[in-house]
Amino acid sequence: MKQSPSTFSLIFGLLALALLLALSLASMLTTRITVKAGSESYGRLVIAAALAADELSARHDQDAVQTLRQLDEAGLHFSTTPPPPATVRISPMLRDIGLKVSQMLGDPSRVAVTQTPEPQIWIRSAHDPARWMVLHALSYRRQVLASSILVMLLAGVIVLIIASAAARLLTQPLERLAAHAQGLLAGEPVVQTQLKGSPREVHQLAFAIGQAGERLRHAARERELMLAGISHDLRTPLARLRLALELGDANDHQRREAMVADLEELDGALEQCLAFVRDGSDEPRRDIDVITLIGQLLALRVQPDDWQLHGPAVFQAKVRPSLLRRALGNLMDNAERHGAAPFEVALDTGDTFWCVSVIDHGAGVSAEQLERLGRPFQRGDPARGQGGTGLGLSIVARAAQVHGGTLTWGNRAPRGFVASMRIPVVA
Structure with missing residues (x-):
């Protein structure tokens, strides 16, 4: 299988590419500005030299002849032949110089630029149209090319160093996090000790991994507790059934009813365990009348006359019906199993929340036992029944x-116990 690139190599490549593009654009812009500035300055010098040479050529004194000889040695001479065609591509700077000289003279026909291969600027004399002044322009192509290559090499080295440092700075916290991911899942406090100086996103990722680990550990504890609780709760009725079968109690009507009760107890225990494992979050929400749902549950009670319902005549809510039915049924079962009549179901509604409470008038729960209620397989106070x-x-x-x-x-004063579900209103 082809190995995927590492985060370091990806970040390094992206940073290097971005810096190289930035440097290339900067170099192009700098070169363009340099060409414009050079053509402006060199064009003015060419005009000055050409005009001076043209005026000197119209004079025949000794000083003029001497000055023209010096200009010839400096690269400016006169020619009676027209400019030759360029044999190589004219450089941008030479073209810009020719355009600048043409603009200054006001007559583009008097200016010609050639590259054969030496760059030359030809300017027709104002006194003699058949005579041309030829100036040998300076060529910096090789120097510019060499300097550009050198600059790009140096820039490339600098880019690689900067990209390497930046990529290492960005990926090192991820590497440390990956090295301690198992510890985070196990609950070790490595965030404070090993991730100092890391970016905020790395801390957030570490926190998320820690939370995921905590959920996994909680699920594992619940699974172990459920298995232990199932084995404990099923052992007693199974032992009674086995003993009854060995004694032949199936032929006795009263003892057969006890065996059926044991089977129902087993079925109820398994149903509760399955309901605990399936949290019901996959059930879609539906609009239902909560009062109707509570009325149906009250009608299924063994002694429905022991129950009272307090609330509005109708209350529509968007809920998970099966999950809510199971939850309210459990509260009612707990009230009948551990409390005492009369029992009440109270529904209070509001703009943002609604609350349903199940109340009994039993002995209540001790303060010590109240702290442990709600934990899986944690039963109520023995005073409230078994x-x-x-x-x-x-x-x-x-x-x-x-x-x-x-x-x-x-607990409720002076006697009783109340359990309340407070649920937000869903639009």
Whole structure:
């Protein structure tokens, strides 16, 4: 399998390419400005030299002849032949000089530039149209090419050094994070000790990995606790069933009913465990009448006359119906199992939240036991009765969390216990 490039190589390549492009553009702009400035200055010098030579050629005194001889030695001479055609491409700077001289003279026909291969500027004399002044222009093509290559090489070295340092600065925190990812998942506090000086995004990623690790550890603890709870809760009814079968209790009507009760207890325990594992977050929300849902649950109670419903006649809410039904059913089961009649279901509505509470008038829960309620397989106070898997409040708490709400519980004065689900209103 082809190995993917590392983050360091990608960042290094991107930085190097960006810096090289920036330097290339800067070099092109600098060269263009230099050519413009050079053509401006050199064009003025060419005009001055040509005009001076043209005026001197009209004189025949000794000083004029001497000056023209010196100009000839400096590269300016007269020719009676027309300018030859260029045999190589004319350089941009020479072309700009010719245009500048033409503009200054006001007559483009008097100016010609050639490259054969030496660059020359031809200017027709104002006194004798058949005579041309020829100036040998300076050529910096080789020097410019050599200097450009040198500059690009130096710039490339600088770019590589800067890109390497920047890429290392950006990827080193990621490398440290990758090296300590297992520790983060295991819950080790490596963020404070090993990621100092790292960018904010790396700290956020480390925090997210730590949270993911915490969720994984929590799920593993719940799984272990559930397996332990299932093995504990199923052992007793299975032992009773085995003993009943060995004693032949299946022929006795009363004992057969006890065996059926044990089977129902097993089925209920497994159903609660499955409900705890399936949090119901995949169930779509639907608009339902919560009052109707509560009424259906109350009608299924063994003693429905022990229950009272307080709330509006109708209340529409967007919820996960099966999940809410299971949660309210668990609260009602807990009230009947651990509390005492009369029982109440109260629905309070608001603009942003609505709250449904299940209330009993039993003995309540001790302060020590209140702190442990809601944990998986944590049963209530023995004073409130026995039975159940200890998953009821855990399932309700998870249902409230899936709906974006919270579950609270506590004792009521002078007697009783109340559990309330507070759920936000969803548009």
